[in-house]
Amino acid sequence: MTRGAGSAVQAGADDPQLSSFLLLLVSGGVVFVASVFSKWLPGADGRFDSEAIIKGLHTPLPQRPRRLYVPCIIFLTVARLQIMHRVVHDLQCSSRGVEAFLPVLLAFYEFMSHKPAPVESDEPEDMWGSFWEDFKAWVVTSPITLLLSTVLFSLGTHFGVRLGARSTYFCSTLLDRRHRPGPRVFLHVYSTVDLRIIPDGTYSYPYLFGFTLFMYANNMRSIIVIGRPFVILILMVVLIASTVYAPFRIGPMDRHPVDDLVYKGRVNADRWLRHATVSTTLRSAVREYKDRYHGRNPPPNFDKWFSFAQQRKSAIIDKFDQIDKDILPFWGMNLQKIRSGLDFLKSLPDIGVITIADGKVYHSQPSDPSQRQVLDDVVSMISSFSEHLPDMSVAINLNERPRILVPWDDVYRMALSGSKPRFNIFHNRLHRRQVGDRKPPLGNSNGASTAAETSTSQPIVSAQKFHHLQAFACPPGSPTRAGIHWNVRDFCAACANPHSQGQFVQDWQKSLDPCHQPDLFNLHDFHMARHGYEIHQTLLPLFSGSKTDSFNDILIPLVKSNSTDRVDSTAFADKFNRAFWQGDVADIQSLTSQSLHGGHRQRLLHLVNNATSAESISILMGTGNDKRMRFHYEDIQARTVNSHLPLSFSFTTSEPCDTADCRLIQQEFGFQERGTPTDKLFVLLLDNSDGPPPDLLPVLRSYSVPVLSSIFREWYTERILPWVHFIPIDVRYHGLHSTLSYFIGLKYNGPLNGKSQTMDSRKEDARWIAEEGRKWAHKTMRKEDMEVYLFRLLLEWGRVIDDDRDNLGFVLEEKS
Ligand SMILES: *[C@@H]1O[C@H](CO)[C@@H](O)[C@H](O)[C@H]1NC(C)=O
Ligand SMILES: *[C@@H]1O[C@H](CO)[C@@H](O)[C@H](O)[C@H]1NC(C)=O
Numbered sequence: 001m002t003r004g005a006g007s008a009v010q011a012g013a014d015d016p017q018l019s020s021f022l023l024l025l026v027s028g029g030v031v032f033v034a035s036v037f038s039k040w041l042p043g044a045d046g047r048f049d050s051e052a053i054i055k056g057l058h059t060p061l062p063q064r065p066r067r068l069y070v071p072c073i074i075f076l077t078v079a080r081l082q083i084m085h086r087v088v089h090d091l092q093c094s095s096r097g098v099e100a101f102l103p104v105l106l107a108f109y110e111f112m113s114h115k116p117a118p119v120e121s122d123e124p125e126d127m128w129g130s131f132w133e134d135f136k137a138w139v140v141t142s143p144i145t146l147l148l149s150t151v152l153f154s155l156g157t158h159f160g161v162r163l164g165a166r167s168t169y170f171c172s173t174l175l176d177r178r179h180r181p182g183p184r185v186f187l188h189v190y191s192t193v194d195l196r197i198i199p200d201g202t203y204s205y206p207y208l209f210g211f212t213l214f215m216y217a218n219n220m221r222s223i224i225v226i227g228r229p230f231v232i233l234i235l236m237v238v239l240i241a242s243t244v245y246a247p248f249r250i251g252p253m254d255r256h257p258v259d260d261l262v263y264k265g266r267v268n269a270d271r272w273l274r275h276a277t278v279s280t281t282l283r284s285a286v287r288e289y290k291d292r293y294h295g296r297n298p299p300p301n302f303d304k305w306f307s308f309a310q311q312r313k314s315a316i317i318d319k320f321d322q323i324d325k326d327i328l329p330f331w332g333m334n335l336q337k338i339r340s341g342l343d344f345l346k347s348l349p350d351i352g353v354i355t356i357a358d359g360k361v362y363h364s365q366p367s368d369p370s371q372r373q374v375l376d377d378v379v380s381m382i383s384s385f386s387e388h389l390p391d392m393s394v395a396i397n398l399n400e401r402p403r404i405l406v407p408w409d410d411v412y413r414m415a416l417s418g419s420k421p422r423f424n425i426f427h428n429r430l431h432r433r434q435v436g437d438r439k440p441p442l443g444n445s446n447g448a449s450t451a452a453e454t455s456t457s458q459p460i461v462s463a464q465k466f467h468h469l470q471a472f473a474c475p476p477g478s479p480t481r482a483g484i485h486w487n488v489r490d491f492c493a494a495c496a497n498p499h500s501q502g503q504f505v506q507d508w509q510k511s512l513d514p515c516h517q518p519d520l521f522n523l524h525d526f527h528m529a530r531h532g533y534e535i536h537q538t539l540l541p542l543f544s545g546s547k548t549d550s551f552n553d554i555l556i557p558l559v560k561s562n563s564t565d566r567v568d569s570t571a572f573a574d575k576f577n578r579a580f581w582q583g584d585v586a587d588i589q590s591l592t593s594q595s596l597h598g599g600h601r602q603r604l605l606h607l608v609n610n611a612t613s614a615e616s617i618s619i620l621m622g623t624g625n626d627k628r629m630r631f632h633y634e635d636i637q638a639r640t641v642n643s644h645l646p647l648s649f650s651f652t653t654s655e656p657c658d659t660a661d662c663r664l665i666q667q668e669f670g671f672q673e674r675g676t677p678t679d680k681l682f683v684l685l686l687d688n689s690d691g692p693p694p695d696l697l698p699v700l701r702s703y704s705v706p707v708l709s710s711i712f713r714e715w716y717t718e719r720i721l722p723w724v725h726f727i728p729i730d731v732r733y734h735g736l737h738s739t740l741s742y743f744i745g746l747k748y749n750g751p752l753n754g755k756s757q758t759m760d761s762r763k764e765d766a767r768w769i770a771e772e773g774r775k776w777a778h779k780t781m782r783k784e785d786m787e788v789y790l791f792r793l794l795l796e797w798g799r800v801i802d803d804d805r806d807n808l809g810f811v812l813e814e815k816s
Contacts (some may be wrong), residue, residue, distance in 0.1 A: 020080075020081060091487065091489045092171045092489045094489060097159070097160075100161060101158065104150050110146060111143040111146065140216055145216075146218070149214040150210065152207070156208070159206070160207065165490070165618060166489065167732070168523070168607050168734070169488040169597055170603060172597065172668060174668055175668065211235060212235075215228055215231070252630040252631060254628075254629070254631075256622070257620070258504060258762075261501065262724075268721060269724045269772075275319060278317070278318045283812060285302075292319075299809065299810060300390075300795070300798075301810065312784040312788055316788075322555055322718050326553075327800055328414075328415045329411050329418060330541065330801075332415060332418035335803060335805075338801055353395055356794075359387040360386065361386045363375040363378070374558055377559040378558065382790065384787060385787070385791045395540075395542050397553060399533065402551040403534065404536050405470065405537060406539045406552045408472065408474055411552060460530065463594070466530070467484060470514065478515040478516060479518050485521065488597070491734060495516060496517070500730065500735075503618070505728040512711060514548060515549075520711065524711055528595040539552055541801075542554065543555075545557075545715075557786035559783075560697075568704065569703075570704075572704075572770055576679055577761070578681060579645070579648070579744070581604070582677075583601050583651055584651070585651050585662050586655060588665065589689055590689075602665075605651065611638035616635045616638055617635070617737055618633050619633065619752075621746055621755070622757070622759035623755055623757070640753070651670070652671055654674075677695070677704065681766065682743070682744075682766070683707065685707065686709055687709075687710050697781060700777040701774060706727070707727045707739075709729040709730070715789055719776070720773075724773075725773035727769060741759065742765075746759040
């Protein structure tokens with residue numbers, strides 16, 4: 001009963017199995033071809049073992065039993081795949097760096113099967129010289145040397161591999177089969193032979209000595225074309241350099257990185273605001289528009305929008321990059337295709353249609369009341385400016401998950417042709433399109449050709465299929481495009497580094513891009529649950545409330561009916577110094593083995609509430625006095641760090657827990673009473689399985705500090721700035737404890753790891769972020785701001801779907 005999610009387990013391991021099969025096939029082929037060609041290479045008689053080959057030539061081998069070959073190879077291949085499958089299945093529970101000892105097995109075999117060469121007695125020369133010569137000969141030929149050097153070599157590699165951090169994809173003590181070291185280690189050695197050279201400080205010395213000895217013992221005079229002394233010299237230089245350099249790199253810092261990030265955030269926020277509010281007059285707004293958006297004129301009725309924005313006191317006038325990014329590919333798309341795409345969308349489930357005709361707005365009246373509510377809200381927003389919009393109808397995605405995921409190459413091509421500035425030959429005929437000048441609403445024309453035939457879509461998309469689609473939506477050469485990341489056990493530093501400074505998120509916008517983070521597919525429920533409906537690979541004009549970076553849905557402000565009404569007016573000073581998160585199990589719709597171990601909420605709860613004694617956390621801690629604080633990273637048992645910080649993270653349940661999945665979660669993580677975030681200083685905001693944290697805006701508007709860990713974008717995502725309006729947390733959570741301890745302080749709960757802590761809380765920074773976020777949300781994320789955004793979006797959209805879109809635009813009449 002504890003393995004309720006068992007059946008789903010199979011699915012995840014299918015792909016690694018197939019790819020390892022292909023890998024075997026390809027490497028087998030390569031080895032075969034290489035062996036054929038190697039015969040013609042000069043000196044191909046074998047450098048190490050030429051004797052054996054010569055012997056082999058003289059003593060003809062017995063006739064090989066060829067009939068046994070094929071079954072034998074099939075058996076070995078299947079066995080290899082099975083082993084691979086078993087190991088990948090519970091990789092997070094395997095120990096690391098064991099594979100480095102594989103060569104020791106071979107060396108041991110060599111050692112045991114070694115026959116001493118017959119002693120050839122030469123005429124004795126002088127005693128000392130001959131002793132030295134003998135010793136050298138013994139060192140080079142003795143099997144012990146080979147064994148010893150291999151052990152050292154492996155030891156160095158082993159330490160190097162173990163140095164890296166572990167991922168937060170966890171091994172459950174409750175659910176994963178008891179980890180039997182013997183067979184598991186054995187299996188592991190055979191399936192992930194992966195020798196890496198990580199020269200890092202003192203751990204690499206065995207590596208260097210082992211390697212040197214190994215080269216002598218094997219009588220290797222060169223590697224490829226580099227001579228032995230030179231190879232050793234290079235290794236030594238690298239080693240010494242890394243030993244000298246390492247303390248500077250990870251050694252104590254005088255400033256906490258978050259200090260820098262908060263400071264840079266402030267500077268950045270000023271610059272951002274200046275960039276967003278350049279224009280105070282229509283004339284400068286038009287000029288800014290042309291400068292920023294491909295030299296185009298603003299859309300018709302831009303003047304109406306401008307005065308609308310001014311009247312609503314919109315702080316942001318010039319910066320609407322998300323709208324531009326979403327709509328740009330449609331400039332490169334044939335109008336007929338946009339229209340048939342809309343017709344096709346109308347035939348799909350959970351699509352609402354909003355029609356604007358003759359200045360009136362209405363929607364398609366879906367039967368679901370909550371869906372109707374969403375559309376009602378959009379219609380009421382649009383109706384305050386609908387008289388200025390051309391006739392159109394737009395399709396709104398009423399599911400939370402985005403649905404349009406077009407291959408990168410297609411989007412790139414379309415966006416490229418869309419961004420070419422259109423030099424208008426008919427400049428004088430440029431006209432302002434007025435409301436009276438109408439076209440029939442989109443989609444009512446041309447009913448004959450539907451996009452259904454041309455649209456490539458996948459019914460019910462499995463997580464695997466989703467990964468493939470996602471890979472195609474990334475640029476060629478990006479890590480996500482390159483393949484599946486199946487190593488759930490180790491922390492993927494290459495995935496986090498491009499947007500991080502140490503453990504901390506430095507570039508929030510970049511952290512939303514999945515294309516350099518293939519490991520995300522094992523770390524977030526959005527990527528691990530199957531999509532309950534189609535994902536479309538052709539560009540379709542669909543408006544959605546949220547999406548991840550690669551999706552091509554057009555973002556639209558949608559009111560979340562149930563979250564916005566909660567008002568939290570507890571003052572900052574009245575809040576408890578706690579970090580809080582609670583999630584209802586009902587939000588986890590489909591639990592698989594992967595999502596149980598890797599889902600973003602599950603990983604968090606395991607890390608904070610259920611870490612085993614073997615798990616550790618690297619935390620940035622401060623020592624010294626107020627005058628001279630020093631900060632350094634230290635690995636500490638996770639349980640110790642957790643008890644040092646005031647964290648309350650838990651699942652709750654509002655319904656009786658009677659499904660198998662729910663009971664599984666209850667056993668693994670336990671439930672807590674429902675609490676309230678309003679009296680907590682730090683409110684952690686995590687995504688749902690399908691979309692962004694529903695409470696993001698309410699918490700921004702409150703006096704609490706929003707601590708945001710998300711992969712989704714919404715219409716206002718480009719407006720909120722990390723370390724200014726909220727505290728960003730990488731979804732891998734490796735920086736969670738260090739980040740929170742900067743604000744909460746470490747000195748209140750006694751020493752950590754035997755070191756007395758002097759790091760005080762930075763409550764003033766926390767208060768400042770809470771206050772900035774609050775002011776900013778009340779200034780730029782109001783209902784009015786949604787209207788301003790929506791108005792501009794629909795003006796842009798109205799133009800891009802017009803037959804005359806290349807000539808259409810707003811130009812100021814020159815006053816002479
Ligand atoms: C919104 O809240 C009401 C009760 O306040 C509830 O009945 C409804 O199901 C909720 N809707 C959603 C979409 O959560
Ligand atoms: C994890 O922690 C929770 C709460 O502390 C507890 O109820 C649950 O039993 C723990 N799970 C395991 C597997 O230890």
